Amino acid sequence: MSRIENYYIGELIGEGSFGKVYKGRRKYTGQTVAIKFIAKKGKNEKELTSLRQEINILRKLNHENIILMLDSFETDTDFCVVMEHAQGELFEILEDDKKLPEEEVAKIAKQLVRALHYLHSNRIIHRDMKPQNILIGTDGAVKLCDFGFARVMSCNTMVLTSIKGTPLYMAPELVQEQPYNRTADLWSLGVILYELVVGRPPFYTNSFFTLIQYIVKDPVKFPQSISDDFKDFLRGLLNKVPSQRLDWPDLANHPFVAETEEDRALRQKMLAQNIGRQRLERFDELVNKNKSNSQPLTSRRLKPKTPRQNNRTSPSRRNRIDSGKRVTLTVLETMVKTDKEAVNIVNNPGALDTLSSTLNVSAGEYEKSSAPVKSALKITIKALEVAQNARNNDEIAENISDSNLVKSLLGLTKEFSTCKFDAQPVLLDSLQALNLALKIGNNDGSRALEAFFPQVDGLINYRYDATCGVQNKSLECITELFRHANRVPFQTATIFDKLKESNTYPSVCHCLDYKNKNSPRLNISSLKQLSSQALQSIAEIVHPVEGEILPFPMSGDSSQNVSDAIDECPQDVSVRYTIATILLQKSFVPRVVEFLSTKDSKQRILALRIIYQCSRFNIEFAKHMGSDDELYSPMLGMLRGYLDTSGPINKDVMYESELIMLVFSIILKESPHLGEILAKIVPLLVESFSLTNEPRFQCVVVYLISSVSRCDYKSKSIVINQFFNTNAFTKCNDLLNHNFKSYENHEYNRIEGTGFGFPDIGLLDGVMYLLDELSEGSICKDFSSRLIDSGTWKSFCTRFENLNVYSEVSIEGLKAALSFIYRLAHSSESNRNNIFGDKELVKVIISNIRSENVNRLSRWPPSRYGGSPAVTSIVERVIGILFLSLGIQADTIVAQVHNVMYREELIKHCISVLDLLPSNHFEGPVGLLSRLTNHSQHFARHYIKYGGLDAKLVHMLLRPTNSPVIIVDSLLIISQLARISKDFYKDIAAADVCKYINDLLKHPDGGVRSKTCNLIGNMCRHSFFFYEALQKCNALPELVKKCRDPDQNTRKFACFAIGNASFHNDTLYASLKDCIPPLIDLLSDPEEKTRANAAGALGNLVRKSDQLVPELIKQGALTGLLKTLRDEGTSARKIALFSLGNCCSYKECRDVLKKNGFFECIEELKRKFGDDPVISKYASRIYKTFESTGNVTMYD
Structure with missing residues (x-):
């Protein structure tokens, strides 16, 4: 190898x-x-x-x-x-040349079609078709590469259902996570060819969600300048319905890609050079x-x-420039002198090309080309400054983003930040130009951020920087880059991961500390300016305020299109935690707090944004803020000042006060004294809440009040008295009825920022928290009546039933709402009737554990209160509420609730949610399943229908390591199914239940052992279907031992199981022989039901044959049964009499009975209980047996 x-x-x-x-x-x-x-x-x-x-x-x-x-x-x-x-990505050609002539596109298309036909013929889907994965050689040969996402399609499975790849080039079925096949590659081919001829993909936007919508819904606008054949070809590929898309063999034979003699010659040449x-x-x-x-x-x-480097110039670009499209630097120097002409520079791709190529210079070449570089930088700065105020800003932004200007400026900055001579003037201009280009451009900033971030440490510590100019400009660029990157956070997650190991964060934070810089060259004014810029950069890093924001998971809009994005976005935690740790370690926290005393409200807000996010994601930071009164006192003073202000509050002041309240809602948990301090200002909070008409401000006030109430009992009492016992409580009703559509659509910035795409707090969370606290009951005695009389309960129900529409309720808010419902239902029978009498409310409660909703919760990041902990918490609350319905006395309401549970398929949801719960949290769902299946056959049938007896689930539920409660409830469910009908036996057998029985009979918990015996009994209730399986799994010897179990219920159900295991035939008689002595002993058990079961089991051991008659006689079973006829318990007497009737079928038994005064016992029973028809019936049966065997005379 x-x-x-x-x-x-x-x-x-x-x-x-x-x-x-x-x-x-x-x-x-x-x-x-x-x-x-x-x-x-x-x-x-x-x-x-x-x-x-x-x-x-x-x-x-x-x-x-x-x-x-x-x-x-x-x-x-x-x-x-x-x-x-192979050299030359198609992507590079697009970057350089923007678009190609149709005849060049056709050459590329023909080769790509051949490549895809080869792949698809071999049942391979590429799945990541994009320009970066298409290489073009100098001879024009196209080669497809990077099968990073390829999968072989089996003959039987031609459709795959996973989603990976590049969104710009992804087919509609892919972005919707629908099943797809090879035609997804053909859509991507269409997008690439469209981009080659037009200069941009058919759907293009910086918004992730908007892009998805465009791909799924918007029609493709085909350019008028292309030929009919090409248009027809693209229309066939870019069909949104996969089955109607142009496919093989028609695709290969389409006129646009039909092979000409020239094409054939080129292909033969390639084959000769590259002979496979x-x-x-x-x-x-x-x-x-x-x-x-x-x-x-x-x-x-x-x-x-x-x-x-990015200083290449492709042949096609050189041809374009040489043909007269390039604008000389001299012309640009003239144009930039007037604002009108300066704007034309950024509207002209040729002019931007000239600037970009001029700025592509190394530090070593600078001495020869310093004049053009300086001129190009001045022109760029002037043109961009003028462009900021231009009307056609969108077009200019697109031109800048499509050009190489940002790349060239990044390269220039990198070159001169590490050179050995003083390049401060070039760096200052380069950074200023870069900052302007980023502000105007509409790219996501992720590539630029990845390229620039490693340079920052060197720029901030630039040795020739005498006035902090380079440092300031660098921080400005960082601010702008993060602002751009945060606009599309789901596309920049990997960038953030790469940057978290960088040394840049400490360098940026170090710029805050202007007091400890000892350089005599730096004046205090420059240092303070640097500190202010660092504050802005850090705020933009930890608390983004622009960009995409997902709706809360309960809304139903955040599901499949962004599921992968959610899984890949952990950066919010690491970035914020890292910054907070640096600020703590370097003692920079006081520097941040100092900005709260400035007169500049923007700086105060920046400081509060940093304090809030660092407290939110770093507990040590929160403790530090909450334990040092020098740190939190300025905020406390500011808040008091805002609340004391009479008259309307302007937006900035309101935003500051809202941020302060959010900070206090976090740090007060880490300071017992702070809770007491805040409790003292609750009257001010309540008054402001009552007087203002700004819903968002009211929501934040309630949020802080609810946080204070959760500190301790004393704080809670203060809050309740001040809030509940005033008119303020009734205003919660108004908030619940408020339409928050404008906030949900982000017409207003969220207080907590965009959160890297994930909202932190729902505006109604505070109301939910407060209702939950008030419903606790020990403080508000008349809460329920006040809740209903004020209309708040009705408003709550309406809001709760419409959480999928502009809810402004986060996952934590949902938890509080469910907890509130539970406490209210638990407090009184009338409240339970009120809650469960509302069918719509019950439906919505159940809907919270529907698969689609639980899956959204599970995909939501744990750092934002989602993931497995959220699923567990929500499920436990829902199950807890539904359990309370089982205790309702009113039959009509019970019937209604069960009807809703059945129609809403509650059994299905309880089963499916188990896949997302840790096993130690199965108790609630399994317990409810047990109660419902034992209540109604309808629920029992649903249990089987929705996979309750799936072998994997049964294994998961019957694991001996589970809590005994889970095992017991699981056994009760299976036992009930077995008891209801023999029709369910096949399903139980398919689940391979028998293989668990032996271990469960040995379980240390008596409840588990007893319910296992009960299960065996019900599995043998209707037929001998399971007899052979029980024998094979060697369960019977262990079952016999359970007759002497220390647990009373286990002994009782062991007798029951043995009785049924011997009822239908004598297959198991030999295996059950050893149970006779313990059964005889159990005829004297303290519990009557056990005595009755033992008597019945002994009778069944001779019901089908005489196989065990000698053993029964030998062990004294007949004598024991005779004694039981005098038992004080009615049930035990009757069953003993019936069992003796079974024994009378055999002469050996009749002889023993006659010798032991059997008939005297019967006559005594008839005298005492002659009016009992069952006794009479069983006695008559015995007489008839004796008479039929020739014993005409009953007494010898």
């Missing part, structure tokens, strides 16, 4: 989600190759196996338009795939031929090079 030592490794030539690609050369040959390194770290065994399968797919591919795999091997840390080396699999044979031949030579073909090792 090949090893890494067989290759020289050269420059990095590419990097993607699956690994890095280096240019290399096979030793002893002149063969240049591309080597992809795929790291093993972080991948589980399943993923490693999958990667090996991917490599096997590559091995089999042999086509002139597909990159050939030459070799593969593994190291301890990586998979290494050696491929033929023979290329690999030649490769091996070269290696074997030259390996024996004492000297390699070349003794020079390939030197590692830096990644390629």
Whole structure:
């Protein structure tokens, strides 16, 4: 097998989600190759196996338009795939040339069609078709590469249901997570060809969600300038209905891609040069031929090079510029002198090309080209400054984003930040231009951020920076870059992950501390300005206020389109936690708090944004803020000042006060004294709440009040007295009725920011928390009546029943709402009747554990109160509420609730939710399932219908390591199914229940042992269906032992099980022989039901044959049964008499009975209980048996 030592490794030539690609050369040959390194770290065994399968797919591919795999091997840390080396991504052509003539597009299309036809013929879907994965050689040969997401389609499974890839090029069925097949590749082909001829994809936007909507709903607008054949071809590929999409064989025969003589000649030439699999044979031949030579073909090792720079100019671009489209720098210097002409510079791609190429200069070349660079920077700055106020801002933004200007400025900054001479003037201009370009441009900023962030440490510590100018400009760029990146957080998650290990965060935070900078060159004014800029940068990093925000998971809109995005967005925790830790470690917290005393409200808000997010994601930071009165006192003073203000409050002041209240809602939990302090200002909070008409401000006030009430009992009493006993409580009704559509649509900025796409707090969370606290009952004696009389309960129900429409209730708010319902229902019978009498409310309560809702909760990040903890918490609350319905006395309401439960398929939801719960939280759902299946056959049938007896689920529920409560309830369910009908026996057998019985009979918990015995009894209730299975699983010896179990119920049900196991035939008589002595002993058990069951079991042991008659007589069973006829318990007497009737079928038994005064006992029974028809019936049966056997005279 090949090893890494067989290759020289050269420059990095590419990097993607699956690994890095280096240019290399096979030793002893002149063969240049591309080597992809795929790291093993972080991948589980399943993923490693999958990667090996991917490599096997590559091995089999042999086509002139597909990159050939030459070799593969593994190291301890990586998979290494050696491929033929090809240069020039289609993506680069798009970047440089923007678009291509139709005839050039046709050449590319024909080759891509051949490549895809080859793949699809081999049942391979590429699934990641995009320009970056299409390579174009200097001879025009197209090669498809990077099958990172390829999967082989089996003959039986032609449809796959997973989603990966690049959203811009993804088919409608993919973005909707619907099943898809090879036609998804054909849609991607259509998008690529459209982009090649138009210059941009058919659907293009920076908004992730809007892009999804465009792809799914919007029609494709085809350009008028293309030929009819091309338009027809694109229309066929870009059909939103997969089954109607242009497909094989019609695709290959379409006029637009039909092969001409010229095409055929080119293909033959490619085949001659790249003779398929023979290329690999030649490769091996070269290696074997030259390996024996004492000297390699070349003794020079390939030197590692830096990644390629962005200063390339493609032939097509040079042709375009030379043909007169390029604008000279001299012309631009003239144009920039007037604002009107300056705007035209950024509207002209040729002008932007000129500026970009001029700025592509190395530090070493600067001495020769300093004048053009300085001129280009001045022109760029002026043009961008004017462009900021231009009317056609969107068009300008697009031009800048489509150009290489940002790349060139990034490259220039990198070059001059590390050079050995003073380049401060160039850096200042470059950074200023970069900042302006970022502000105006509409790209997401992720690439620029990835390129710029590693430079920041060097820029902030730039040794020639005498006035903090470079530092300030660098921080301005950071602020702008994060602002851009945060607009589409789901596309930049990987960028944030890369940046968290950088040394940049400490450098940025260090700029806050202007008091400890000792350089004599720096004046205090410059340092304070730097500190202010650092504050803004940090605020933008930890508390973004722009960008996409998902709706709360309960709304139903945040599900499938962003499920992958949610899974891949953990950056909010790491970024905020890291910043908070740095601020703590470097003692920079007081520097942040200092800004609260400034007169500049914007700076105060920036400081509050940082304090809030750092407290939110770092408990040590919150403790620090809550325990030091010097840190929280300024905020307390500010809040008091705002609340004391009479008259309307302006927006900025209101926003400050809202942020302060959010900060206090977190840090007061870490300071017992702070709770007392805040309790003292509750009157001010209540008064402000009552007087203001701004719903958002009211919501935040309630949020803080509810937080204070949860501190301790004393604080709670103060809050209740001040809030509940005033008119303030009735205003909660108004908030519940308020339409928050404008907030949900983000017409207003969220107080907590965009949260990297995830909202933190619902505006109505505080109301939900407060209702939950008030319903606790020990303080508000008349809460229920006040709740109903004020209309608040009705408003709550309406809001709760419409959580999917502008809810403004977060997951935590939902938990509080469910807790509130539970406490209210638990408090009185009338409240329970009121709650469960509302069918719509019961429906909504149940809906919270529907699969689609629970799945949304599970995908929501745990850092935002989602994930498994959220699912567990919500499910427990819902189940707790529904359990209370089982105790209702009113029959009409009970019937109504059960009807709703049945129609809403509650059984189905309780079963499905188990897949998302940790096993130690099964008790609630399984307990409710047990109660419902035992209550009604309708629920029992639903249990089977919805997979309750699935073998995997049964295994999960009957694991001996589970809580005894879970096992008992599970046994009760299966036992009830077995008891109801023999029709369910096959389902129970299919679940392989018998294999668990032996272990469960040995369980240390008596409840488990007893219910297992009961299950056996019901499994044998209707027929002998399970007799053989019970014998095979060796359960009967253990069952016999249970007759002497220390647990009373276990003994009782063991007798019951043995009785039924011997009822239908004598198959198990031999295996049950040893139970006779303990059964005889149990005829004297303290519990009558046990005595009755023992008597019945003894009778059944002779019911079907005389096999055990000798043993029964020998052990004294008949004598024992005779004694039981005098038992004080009615049931035991009757069953003993019936069992003795079974024994009378055999002469040996009749003889023993006659000798022991059997008939005297019967006559005594008749005298005492002659009016009991059952006694009379059983006695008559015995007389008839004796008479039929010739014993005419009953007394000898």
